[in-house]
Amino acid sequence: MNTQQIEAAKEQFGKLLEKQLARVEAMKAQGDFVNYKELDKITIGVCGGDGIGPAITGQAQRVLEYLLKDEVATGKVEFKVIDGLTIERRAEEMAAIPADVLTELKTCDVILKGPTTTPRKGDGLPNIESANVAMRKELDLFANVRPVRIPEQGIDWTFYRENTEGGYAAGKEGVSVTDDLGIDFTIATSQGCDRIIRAAFEFAKANGKTRVTAVTKANIIKTTDGKFLENFYRIAKEYDGITADDWYIDIMTAKLLDEQRRRDFEVVVLPNLYGDIITDEAAELQGGVGTAGSANIGKKYAMFEAIHGSAPRMVQEGRDIYADPCSVIRAGAMLLSHIGYTEKANQLYNALDICTVTEKKLVLTGRDTGATGAEFADYIMETIAKN
Ligand code: IPM
Ligand code: MG
Numbered sequence: 001m002n003t004q005q006i007e008a009a010k011e012q013f014g015k016l017l018e019k020q021l022a023r024v025e026a027m028k029a030q031g032d033f034v035n036y037k038e039l040d041k042i043t044i045g046v047c048g049g050d051g052i053g054p055a056i057t058g059q060a061q062r063v064l065e066y067l068l069k070d071e072v073a074t075g076k077v078e079f080k081v082i083d084g085l086t087i088e089r090r091a092e093e094m095a096a097i098p099a100d101v102l103t104e105l106k107t108c109d110v111i112l113k114g115p116t117t118t119p120r121k122g123d124g125l126p127n128i129e130s131a132n133v134a135m136r137k138e139l140d141l142f143a144n145v146r147p148v149r150i151p152e153q154g155i156d157w158t159f160y161r162e163n164t165e166g167g168y169a170a171g172k173e174g175v176s177v178t179d180d181l182g183i184d185f186t187i188a189t190s191q192g193c194d195r196i197i198r199a200a201f202e203f204a205k206a207n208g209k210t211r212v213t214a215v216t217k218a219n220i221i222k223t224t225d226g227k228f229l230e231n232f233y234r235i236a237k238e239y240d241g242i243t244a245d246d247w248y249i250d251i252m253t254a255k256l257l258d259e260q261r262r263r264d265f266e267v268v269v270l271p272n273l274y275g276d277i278i279t280d281e282a283a284e285l286q287g288g289v290g291t292a293g294s295a296n297i298g299k300k301y302a303m304f305e306a307i308h309g310s311a312p313r314m315v316q317e318g319r320d321i322y323a324d325p326c327s328v329i330r331a332g333a334m335l336l337s338h339i340g341y342t343e344k345a346n347q348l349y350n351a352l353d354i355c356t357v358t359e360k361k362l363v364l365t366g367r368d369t370g371a372t373g374a375e376f377a378d379y380i381m382e383t384i385a386k387n
Contacts, residue, residue, distance in 0.1 A: 002178055009177045016173050020187055027191035030140075033299050034109065036339045041075060044335070045108030047082040047101075049131070051310025053114025056325035059377040060112060060332045066381050067336065067344045080108060087117040091126050096134030105139065110335055111303040114328060115310040129172055132305070136163045141296035141303055142192065143199045144275060145334075148282040148292065154263040157282060158209075160200035161275025163296055165192045166224070168272045188224035188271070193231040199297070200269035201239045212236070214246040215270040215278065228271055249274045256281055283307065290324065293331040295338060302338055304331040314366065324364040325373040326356060329380065351383040359383075 036042055046061045048054030061079060071077035082104045089098050097105070105111060116132060119125035135141070144161040167186045174184040197214075204212050214232040216225035229246060236244035247255065249270075256262050256278065270278070283292035289307055296303040306327035314320050330352060337345035355362070355376070362371040362379050371379070 005178050009175045009183075012173070012175050016170055016185065020169070020189070024189050024191055026140075027189065027195070030299055036109070039109065041078055042071075042110065042339055043078050043080055043108045045080050045082050045105055045111040047085050047105065047111055047113045049114035049116040049310060050086050051115060051117065051312040052314050052320045052323035053116070053310055055320040056306070056323050056328045056373055057112060057114035059325040059373040060328040062374075062377050063329055063348065063380055064112070064332050064336070067348065067384070068341070080104070082108075082111075085113075085116060085131055087119070087125065090128055090131065091119075094126060094128060096129035096131050097138065102138060105135070106301075109301065110339055111135075111301070112328065112332055112335055113303050113305040115306060115308060117310050117312065133168055133171065135303060136168075136296055139296075139298055139301040139303065140164065141298040141301060143196055143295075143297040144279075145203075145295040145297060146275075146279045146283070146292060146307070148279070148286045150286055153259075155285070157265055158203060158207075158267050159275060159279050159282065160196055160203065160267065160269040161279060162192065162196040162228075162270065162272050163275075164272075165189065166272030166274075186221065186224050186273075188227045190227065190231065193228045194235065197228075197232050197235045197269055200267050201235060201242060204242050204267045205239060209266040210241065211243045211245070211265070212239075212267045212269060213252075213265055214244070215249050215252045215268060215274055216246065217249050217274070218246075219248060225271065232269070249278070253278060253281060256285065279307075290327055291330075293327055293334050295331070295334045297338065302335075304335040304338070306331055319367055321372045321374070322364065322366050322368060322370060323373055324366065325376060326352065326364075329377070347384050347387070348380075350387060351380050354383050354387070355379055 046057055048057040065072060065079060068077050082101060084098055084101045090096065118130040119128055142162065142164045144163040146159040146161060148157045149155060165187050169187040170185045174182060176182050200212055214229060216229050218225040218229045232246065233244060280289055283289045286292065292307050294305055294307050308327060311323065314323055333345045333348040336348065362376055364370045364376055
């Protein structure tokens with residue numbers, strides 16, 4: 001028998017339970033969402049990350065500073081550049097987020113973040129946790145909001161992906177019980193389900209949406225997905241006039257490709273891993289994962305990012321100045337809207353449409369055959385000024 005190994009595994013599991021129960025208590029004690037209007041000053045952290053991150057994030061910052069110049073002048077808004085969230089520093093300190101970077105991040109209200117490199121087995125980097133996942137957990141950014149729009153097909157979806165639980169909560173705390181037996185954990189709490197589901201319904205209500213769809217695999221993953229679904233239908237009763245329905249993840253993946261049915265989906269709320277997968281599928285339909293922005297929202301902090309990678313090769317080849325800043329600029333528009341500058345956000349969305357779809361005076365090719373990110377940011381600002 002493997003008595004000793006089983007005992008060791010039980011001990012590891014016990015620690016995990018303690019940590020998760022402490023998280024439940026922390027969630028219970030949590031206040032409401034910040035009201036940015038009530039803050040004397042909103043601090044926007046700009047955290048470039050790795051690879052092409054600093055180059056494209058710097059361009060997005062220029063655009064935001066342009067749109068917020070009056071607010072910066074009066075001191076209502078402040079920008080703060082946060083360096084050091086690089087794979088080199090993270091590997092050196094063996095930390096998903098270096099301690100000083102985390103301290104700086106916590107002095108901000110909202111953060112615009114560039115891509116960060118996630119090491120994986122076999123690439124010669126130490127096994128550190130993804131900076132993204134760590135930031136979501138550290139700042140308790142529980143709602144990952146990912147809009148996907150394809151106007152010519154009548155598609156206007158908003159995904160509310162749970163961002164702190166599911167398979168991600170204890171992703172690095174799985175147990176290798178013996179050489180032959182590995183076990184991972186997936187986690188759902190009542191508080192965690194409640195807050196993401198409510199956020200989705202509140203969004204629907206505030207934006208005139210009439211349908212909220214939950215996606216799970218509750219027929220198989222009965223305990224955690226079952227809890228998610230049970231909370232979903234309980235909360236749905238509080239929202240008159242909004243239809244609530246649910247689909248299993250497998251058929252939902254297929255339905256997003258069904259041209260007859262897919263435009264009927266509006267707001268979709270789902271556990272972490274399903275949200276991770278299906279939002280890549282949805283973004284691909286919109287024109288590629290590089291076209292999507294993502295908002296990571298918590299009660300106290302919020303972080304906005306592009307969902308593409310850090311393209312280290314572009315930096316090695318000296319091409320980072322040609323990297324396409326559109327998706328971080330789009331994330332910047334989401335940030336503006338989140339902190340209450342809806343009008344400025346719309347000006348920016350509109351300029352992005354003009355510059356990337358209707359007028360397209362500049363083309364980014366990722367190399368010297370196209371415009372630089374700085375030229376593109378100039379083009380965006382000129383377009384805002386003209387419209
Ligand atoms: C995303 C990404 C991340 C995730 C990675 C980079 C850890 O795929 O934001 O969707 O899995 O959440
Ligand atoms: Mg993903």
